[in-house]
Amino acid sequence: VYKRQMINILNFSHILGLAIWLGSMVTWAMFAPKLSTIDPTKNTTNTLREIFTRLSWSSFGLALISGIGILILSEESSSNWALSLGLLVLAGLIIFLHSYVPNLSSAIKGMINGAMLLLGLIVLYLSISYI
Numbered sequence: 011v012y013k014r015q016m017i018n019i020l021n022f023s024h025i026l027g028l029a030i031w032l033g034s035m036v037t038w039a040m041f042a043p044k045l046s047t048i049d050p051t052k053n054t055t056n057t058l059r060e061i062f063t064r065l066s067w068s069s070f071g072l073a074l075i076s077g078i079g080i081l082i083l084s085e086e087s088s089s090n091w092a093l094s095l096g097l098l099v100l101a102g103l104i105i106f107l108h109s110y111v112p113n114l115s116s117a118i119k120g121m122i123n124g125a126m127l128l129l130g131l132i133v134l135y136l137s138i139s140y141i
Contacts, residue, residue: 017083020076024137027073031066032130038062039123063109070105074098077137086140094136101129 038059045055077098081091108114108122 013083017080020079020083021137023076024073024080025134027069027071027076028130028134028137030069031073032127032134034062034066034069035123035126035130038066039127066105070098070102073133074102090136090140094133094140097129097136098133101126101133104129 041058042055045058046052049055074095077091077095081095084091104122104126108119108126114122
């Protein structure tokens, strides 16, 4: 009984982390291009970028840690939790590339954004299909 309750809590935490992570990514992608015209000094833009970065990495961490917990506790051999976690780690590496590698062109950043969103949606699909 305890193990099943723990898995339920981890499932909830995992989906919550993925939802916040994807939501913050989509929200930032919608607002960031418009902020440069509204905020030429970039003070507000930089502050919001820091907030969204903390929110995104925190929710990504929640999804990753809870996913690892589910993988460890789950006894179902038919689930794809390992695949889901692998794709989540790949998405994290892509996010790191996007966030911390300087001098990327706008076209490359756009492709990276698309890959991050696609991987995030695949991870979300895989996660909810095994709950």
